[in-house]
Amino acid sequence: MAVAGKEMEVAVHALRFLAWRAFLYVALVLTVAVMALPFYWMVTTSLKDVVQALRIPPVWIPNPVVWNNYPSAWGAAPFGLYFFNSFFIAVVTTFLDVITSIPAGYAFAKMNFWGKNVVFNLLLGTLMIPGQMLLVPSFVLINRLGWYNTYYALIVPWTAGVFGIFLLRQFFRTVPDEFWDSARIDGCSRFRYLFQIAVPQVRPGIATVALFKFVGSWNAFLWVIIMTDKVGLRTVPVGLRYFMLEVGTDYPRLMAAATMAIVPILILFLFAQKQFIQGIARTGLR
Numbered sequence: 001m002a003v004a005g006k007e008m009e010v011a012v013h014a015l016r017f018l019a020w021r022a023f024l025y026v027a028l029v030l031t032v033a034v035m036a037l038p039f040y041w042m043v044t045t046s047l048k049d050v051v052q053a054l055r056i057p058p059v060w061i062p063n064p065v066v067w068n069n070y071p072s073a074w075g076a077a078p079f080g081l082y083f084f085n086s087f088f089i090a091v092v093t094t095f096l097d098v099i100t101s102i103p104a105g106y107a108f109a110k111m112n113f114w115g116k117n118v119v120f121n122l123l124l125g126t127l128m129i130p131g132q133m134l135l136v137p138s139f140v141l142i143n144r145l146g147w148y149n150t151y152y153a154l155i156v157p158w159t160a161g162v163f164g165i166f167l168l169r170q171f172f173r174t175v176p177d178e179f180w181d182s183a184r185i186d187g188c189s190r191f192r193y194l195f196q197i198a199v200p201q202v203r204p205g206i207a208t209v210a211l212f213k214f215v216g217s218w219n220a221f222l223w224v225i226i227m228t229d230k231v232g233l234r235t236v237p238v239g240l241r242y243f244m245l246e247v248g249t250d251y252p253r254l255m256a257a258a259t260m261a262i263v264p265i266l267i268l269f270l271f272a273q274k275q276f277i278q279g280i281a282r283t284g285l286r
Contacts, residue, residue, distance in 0.1 A: 039262075046070070046256035053251040066252065073243070073256040081232065082239040087264070089154050089235065090217035096159035097213045098206060104160075105168030106194055110180065120169075123162045135226060142227055153227040158217065164209040171205035172198060207272050215265055236261045 045053050046069055048062040073079070107113070108120050138157065147153040175198050183193045199206070221237040228234065240261070243254035 042255050042262075043259055045251055046073075046253075046259050048252050050250070050252060053255075069252045069256040070260065073253040074260070076253060076257075077239050077242040078231065079236070079239060079257065079260070082234055082236045083264075085233060086218050086235040086237075086261075089151070089220075090214050092155050093158045093217045094210050094213045096155075097161050097164050098210050100160040101164030101168050101209055102199060102206070103194065104165045106172045106198060108165065109169045109172035110175070110177070110198075123165065127162055132222075135222070139226055147227075149228050149230050149233060151233070154220075154224060154233070158213075161213065164213065167209055168202060168205050171202035175201050211268065211272050214268060218265060 044060065044062055047065045047067065048059060048069075049064075049066050052059045052062055108116060142148055142153045142157075145152075147156070179197055180193055183197060188197075218235075219237055220235065224233075224235050224238050236257075240254060240257055243250040243257065
């Protein structure tokens with residue numbers, strides 16, 4: 001009798017476990033479907049003609065498939081130049097932001113100096129200021145520096161960021177202090193210790209900062225449109241405005257251009273996803 005009761009208890013436990021797993025899988029599938037729906041709609045709309053794109057009820061599978069939207073969208077505006085500008089600005093700002101965030105994050109994490117906590121809290125406080133509030137004073141400053149309609153206006157203000165400093169500070173705090181003690185005994189300088197010992201241990205954090213910065217720079221729209229008015233300095237997000245015409249939006253070509261614009265981000269994530277996931281998982285650990 002006791003054996004039968006125990007077997008029944010095991011069976012009930014296994015059934016509950018299977019039910020819970022099934023619930024988790026269903027929830028994950030629904031979440032993925034909701035997240036992937038906008039991307040599916042973007043790609044399918046890029047393969048429709050104008051009639052299919054505006055039809056109610058919506059057409060989920062384009063028929064016929066209009067592949068010509070992609071070369072037509074590419075040739076409608078100088079997207080080659082736009083892609084070059086976006087890539088150049090994103091790469092330079094990402095590189096410089098990482099270079100400035102590493103020593104700043106290490107200093108706030110491992111070095112003691114007067115007013116460290118006050119300065120760090122002030123930096124974090126700047127994250128609470130909406131970026132739109134700074135557009136007018138930033139425009140005045142950029143104009144007085146003579147940087148309007150130059151790459152300087154699109155790159156220099158973004159070469160350092162509080163988010164990168166904060167994130168790398170959290171990662172550097174996980175590095176044991178004993179490493180620095182041992183390195184100092186061996187005559188290692190602070191600079192050499194930082195880049196040869198500490199930095200390799202926080203590579204997931206660096207990859208996370210770089211990925212966020214690259215995506216933010218690639219998707220920049222408001223800053224670019226305010227600080228430039230030359231076609232030669234426009235980026236991909238600004239170039240997408242070309243398809244918003246006075247007679248209506250050309251949705252198929254707009255979605256084709258948007259699909260091409262998102263491809264570099266997807267490629268970057270595929271290469272950096274391992275480091276990115278590790279960086280997010282370890283954020284805030286000590």
